[in-house]
Structures are given as C-alpha cells and as structure tokens.
Amino acid sequence: MATTHSDQRSATAAAAESPVLAPGHSYGSITDKISSIVLTKGMSRGWLFGLAFSFMLVQVLLVSVVYLIARGVGIWGINVPVGWGFAIIIFVWWVGIGHAGTLISAVLLLLNQSWRTSINRFAEAMTLFAVVCAGMYPLLHLGRIWLFYWLMPYPNTMGLWPQFRSPLLWDVFAVSTYMTVSFLFWYTGLIPDLATLRDRAQNRFGKVTYGILSFGWRGSARHWRRFDAAYLLLAGIATPLVVSVHTVVGFDFAMSIIPGWHNTLFPPYFVAGAIYSGFAMVLTLAIPLRAAYGLQDFITDRHLENMAKVMLATSLMVTYGYVMEVFFGFYSANTYEEYLTRNRMIGPYAPAFWSLILCNTLTPQLLWFRSIRLSPVLLWCIAIVANIGMWLERFVIVITSLHRDFLPSSWGMFYPTFWDWSTYIGTIGVFLFLLLLFIRFLPVISIFEMRELLHKTEEEHDHE
Amino acid sequence: MSSHHGAPEPSPLYGVLGEFSDADLLLEAAHKVREAGYVRTDAYAPMPIHGLAEALGAKRTKLPYLVLLGGILGGLAGYGLCYYCSVIAYPMNIGGRPVHSWPAFIPVTFETTILGAAITAVLGMLALNGLPMPYHPLFNVADFNQASQNRFFICIESVDKKFDEAAASEFLRSIGATHVTSVEN
Numbered sequence: 001m002a003t004t005h006s007d008q009r010s011a012t013a014a015a016a017e018s019p020v021l022a023p024g025h026s027y028g029s030i031t032d033k034i035s036s037i038v039l040t041k042g043m044s045r046g047w048l049f050g051l052a053f054s055f056m057l058v059q060v061l062l063v064s065v066v067y068l069i070a071r072g073v074g075i076w077g078i079n080v081p082v083g084w085g086f087a088i089i090i091f092v093w094w095v096g097i098g099h100a101g102t103l104i105s106a107v108l109l110l111l112n113q114s115w116r117t118s119i120n121r122f123a124e125a126m127t128l129f130a131v132v133c134a135g136m137y138p139l140l141h142l143g144r145i146w147l148f149y150w151l152m153p154y155p156n157t158m159g160l161w162p163q164f165r166s167p168l169l170w171d172v173f174a175v176s177t178y179m180t181v182s183f184l185f186w187y188t189g190l191i192p193d194l195a196t197l198r199d200r201a202q203n204r205f206g207k208v209t210y211g212i213l214s215f216g217w218r219g220s221a222r223h224w225r226r227f228d229a230a231y232l233l234l235a236g237i238a239t240p241l242v243v244s245v246h247t248v249v250g251f252d253f254a255m256s257i258i259p260g261w262h263n264t265l266f267p268p269y270f271v272a273g274a275i276y277s278g279f280a281m282v283l284t285l286a287i288p289l290r291a292a293y294g295l296q297d298f299i300t301d302r303h304l305e306n307m308a309k310v311m312l313a314t315s316l317m318v319t320y321g322y323v324m325e326v327f328f329g330f331y332s333a334n335t336y337e338e339y340l341t342r343n344r345m346i347g348p349y350a351p352a353f354w355s356l357i358l359c360n361t362l363t364p365q366l367l368w369f370r371s372i373r374l375s376p377v378l379l380w381c382i383a384i385v386a387n388i389g390m391w392l393e394r395f396v397i398v399i400t401s402l403h404r405d406f407l408p409s410s411w412g413m414f415y416p417t418f419w420d421w422s423t424y425i426g427t428i429g430v431f432l433f434l435l436l437l438f439i440r441f442l443p444v445i446s447i448f449e450m451r452e453l454l455h456k457t458e459e460e461h462d463h464e
Numbered sequence: 465m466s467s468h469h470g471a472p473e474p475s476p477l478y479g480v481l482g483e484f485s486d487a488d489l490l491l492e493a494a495h496k497v498r499e500a501g502y503v504r505t506d507a508y509a510p511m512p513i514h515g516l517a518e519a520l521g522a523k524r525t526k527l528p529y530l531v532l533l534g535g536i537l538g539g540l541a542g543y544g545l546c547y548y549c550s551v552i553a554y555p556m557n558i559g560g561r562p563v564h565s566w567p568a569f570i571p572v573t574f575e576t577t578i579l580g581a582a583i584t585a586v587l588g589m590l591a592l593n594g595l596p597m598p599y600h601p602l603f604n605v606a607d608f609n610q611a612s613q614n615r616f617f618i619c620i621e622s623v624d625k626k627f628d629e630a631a632a633s634e635f636l637r638s639i640g641a642t643h644v645t646s647v648e649n
Contacts, residue, residue, distance in 0.1 A: 026614065027510060027511075027613065027614035028613065028614040031510075031613045031614060153545055153549055159554070160554065161549035161550075161553050161554040162549060163550075164545075164546040164549055164550050164568060164569055164572060165550070165565055165568040167571075169572070170571040170572055170575075173542075173571070173572045173575040173576065174571065174575050177575040177576070177578055177579045180579060180582070180583070181578060181579065181582040184582050184583065184585075184586045185582075187586075188586050188589070192510075192511075192612065195612045196510070196612040196613060198612070199609035199610070199611075199612045199613060200609075200613065211598065212598070215590065215595040215596035215597070215598075216595055216596050216597040216598045216599070216600060217595065217612070218508060218600055218602060218603070218608075218611065218612075219508045219509055219510060219611045219612055220506050220507070220508055220593075221494070221506060221507040221508070221509065221513070221516040221517040221520060221522070222506060222517050222520075222522050222593070223593045223595070224509065224511075224512040224513070224516070224517070225512070225516075225517040225522065225525060226525045226527050226589045226592050226593055227512065227589060227593075228512050229525050229527045229528060229589070230527060230531075230585045230586060230588070230589035233527070233528065233531050233581070233585045234582060234585050234586070237531075237535075237578050237581050237582050237585070238582070240574075240578070241575075241578045244571070244574055244575065244578075248571055251571070448510060448511045448512075449511075451510055451511040451614075452511045452512060455487055455511065455513070
C-alpha cells in the first residue's frame, strides 16, 4: 500500500490518547451527521432566537454608526491626550481573536495535527467574521468614513500618496491581505463540501445554489491533487501571514515613542496574546456548538483539552510579556517609563491592570488540572474570563500610556461613553449574526477532511 | 438523452464509469487500469486519496511554480508601489533622511508577496482544474452524486485510443467494480 509513514505515525500517536473521532463512524455517517445540520428543513427555535437577538445588536451598531457619521468621533470618550480609545482597543481585540482560526487551519495542518480537522472550519469562519468586525474600526475611527479610500494608493488630483513609512499604512495592507487570504483559505476548503451539499440537497434552490458555489467540483483524482497542493501552499503562506499581521498591529504601538509602547517586546507579545484570545474564543463557541448540535463525536474532549493546553501555554507567554514590561520600565532608567509602570499598577486605572492579571495570568493556571480541562462548563467559564482579560489588556495598554504622557499639564482621563459601548456591543452582534448564518447554511465541520481522517484511522487499524 | 444537438461529437459516449466500494480498492483498481494501458482515465472520490492521481499516471502539478511566480510578482509590485510613492511621486525630505528607506517598505512588500501567492494558489488550482465547470457528462449518471459522499469511481474515457465500450466495461468489472455504467456525452 502506498501510504506515507508520517501519516501512520501521527495516527498512531493520536490513538494513544482519547480519540479525535469517536469510533463507529463511516464516510456516510460523517456526511449525514454534518450535512444534516445544513439540510434540515425549518429552523430551530433556539437558532431563530439567536439570530433575532444578534440582528437586534446589528441594529444597535447601525444606529451608533449613523450617529457617529452625523456627529463625528466626539460622541466617543476620546479626547486630548487620549486620542486612541475604544476604536483601537476593540480593533486589536477582534484581530487577535481571528488569529486562532488561521493558527488552527494553517499551523496545525503543517504540523500534521489530526485533532485540528473538526474545528478548523468554524475557527476559520470565526477568523473571517472577527476580521470583519476589526476592519470596521479603523474606518469608523477616521471620523470621515466616506474618505476611507484615501488610505489606498491611487493617482489622485490632490497629488498625494500614502506614507509607506507609517505602521498605520502597513496595517491597511496587513489587515486587508489577512482578510483576503482568510477568505480564500476558508472558501477553498469549502468547495468539496459545497459539492456534497449540492448532491444531497432536497430542493432545486439548494441544488442550484450549492451547485454554483461549488464551481462544479466532481472529486476527480487530478483535481484533488491540485487541491491538496493549493491547500498546503495556502497553509504555508498563511502561517507567516498570521504572525506578520499581529506584528504589524504591535508595530502600531511599538514604532511610536509613547512610554509603555516603545518596546521591542510588543510584536511577539501581541502575537502570543492573539493566539491566547483566539483559542479562548474558539472554546467559547465550540462548547455550546457541540452541545446544541450533538457534535460530541467529532469535537471530542480531546479537542477541548488540547485547546485548553494551548491557552495555558500562551497565557504563560503573555505573562512573560507583563513581567518584561515591568522589568523594562524600571531597567530603562527613564523617568517616563518608570512612572508609567508605577502608574499602571497603582494609578487610576490600577483596577483594570490587576483585573487583567487575574484574568490572563492567574485564572488560566487552573488549566494545569486535567479535571478542569475535561469539564466543558469550567472550560467555557475560563475562556470567557480570558476574553475579558484580553480586552482589559488592550484597554490598559492603550489608555494608561496615553492618559499620562510627558507633560503633567496635558494629563487627562478617558471614560467610555454610551456610544463607545453601543458600537462595541454592535460589533459583537455582527459577529454572532454572521456566525449563526454560517452555522445554518454551511457545514460547520469540514466533511471531506473528516472522511480523510477516518480513512487514516482505518488504515492505522489495518496495520495493527 | 440519446440525441445531443450542436456540433457532431466524435463519440456519443463520454466513457464507462465503474463504481468501487472502498478507497483502498479504488487505489488498487487505479493501478490495474494504468497497467492495462488505459491512459485517458480519471478517478473520483469524496476525499483526497494519497497516490491516486499518480496511480493513474498523472504528471506532477505545476501549481507550486505558479504560486512561486505569483509571490515574486506580488512582492515586486508591493516594493515597486512603495518605491514609486515614496521616491518618485511624493518624495519628502525629512531632515535629509534618504527617500529610498527600504526597511520601511518591507512590511508592505511582505504582505503583497503573500497576497500574490495566495491568490495564485487558489485561482491557479481552479484554472488548472478547469473549474468552474457547471456541466459535466458524469453528472448525468444517477449514482455519481455519491462521489461527493461515500462512493468511489473510475472512468475510462472514450477518447482513450484503446477504448471499446464492451471491453472497458468488462475490464472494470474484472478488477472489482461493483457497478459499471456507460456515460453519455
């Protein structure tokens, strides 16, 4: 048999722990189970309620944006000196959340981790929707949203060109590339599954819609080989991309000379924080999803446990970042850096700082215990705490550095307004709304990769 | 389905399609089809099967070279854009610093390299596969919708020099096909 040895080895290693796919499944049963979520007639009450609720939150966003356009960014709590408020905090928060999706789909694919298979599809969708939410903020923050195209280099009558030495312009390229590549990766993986849905759809509308979306995929061996090559190449390309995106986000801060931001630690520390928050969000979504749709056979305890381990590891990395920030602050022998470090811990925003230590450093230590990693309820609670912690981290980074800078005469305070909160809650609505539509109309688990996983698992059994 | 209007086709048949129950049987059968001298063949499966395309004698895919080219072109375009904007179109003298400040151009160059490579990977894969192709003769076979679910097929196409409907059908049965259908064009 022409099977590769590495495939067998990874499958054997996988079987040593609890399985990544519950036993007793066939190609048909996997296909049935996953596609039935999409192809069932009618809509469940819980889903409709969720959709209506998130749609309501989308309206909150629309109202906030209309009011923002009418009145300008002054409706937010930003001021001088705190010119970067919620818009940047939440932009970084959403981009960070997105990173786990790419990490799961790309990095774990390259590392031949078979447990990624049942969570990669919706993690990729999560990435895409998180980047949609993130991408809104820089535009909203412009104030004159309708002039967003000035960010793009194009010949214009003003004779102006963008400043390519600015990290904020790098961000435009990084985030738009990230969004495009995430979409391509997600959609490429969907093509064979869309063909499955086309072939299983009961009504003409479903057949035609999924037929168009699947591009006429017919599963030819030659097509599969090019598909595999493209998918692997995309994974290889997406891996450095995901690192670069949050590095550039880190540059937005680190390239400035603001105390607390001007730090070489920022890019890697931001990437670790992004992975931490992203895995927390995947757990936040995966645990209710598998319960609601009975997907425990595919998203097993092993997946939850592995994700919890990644969270623990990245929590330790961000903790290293917090420790180093304090160290650099005092080691710098710079009045402003020293003051900032002390002000973070005992100044007016100290409660936010200590809450973030509680959320991101102390709480994740519970994940050392296997019993906690195996308890979906506790894990979900820890994931929520991590989401809050990462939000607080960005709040502390942005606000504490800005509110006290070089001249005491220009010190100030930042208090979020109603519109800050309503815009934030609105983006959560957009995220949930898109996610619920995705769950209902596209396969949440990659069906063809589950078949592949089953094939590998069977081969490994044959060899025993 | 017997009459097909338009230009006269070289053959009313697209080929014969044999169905196999299992991925391993499909792979074995693919080797046998190739050994029997059939060249214009293809196999269909609901997931990628390692070595299947090679078993049918398919050549290596050129896709990686295209992706490399796409990445290089993307990178050149990105760097060219930075250079054009900062050096030619809108040079700014800031304290006598060089206008061609190449380290600051690297992040954008990097992103456009990735973008060029990723777009080439996806569009190249689709183009080489001849997709989108909404109609294909195989879709006329009733059972072929199982090819995206849990069944495995080999098709010997009528354009093959050695093709003969009866012989090819018999051959597919002899190598373990559970069901053989003639596919009309």
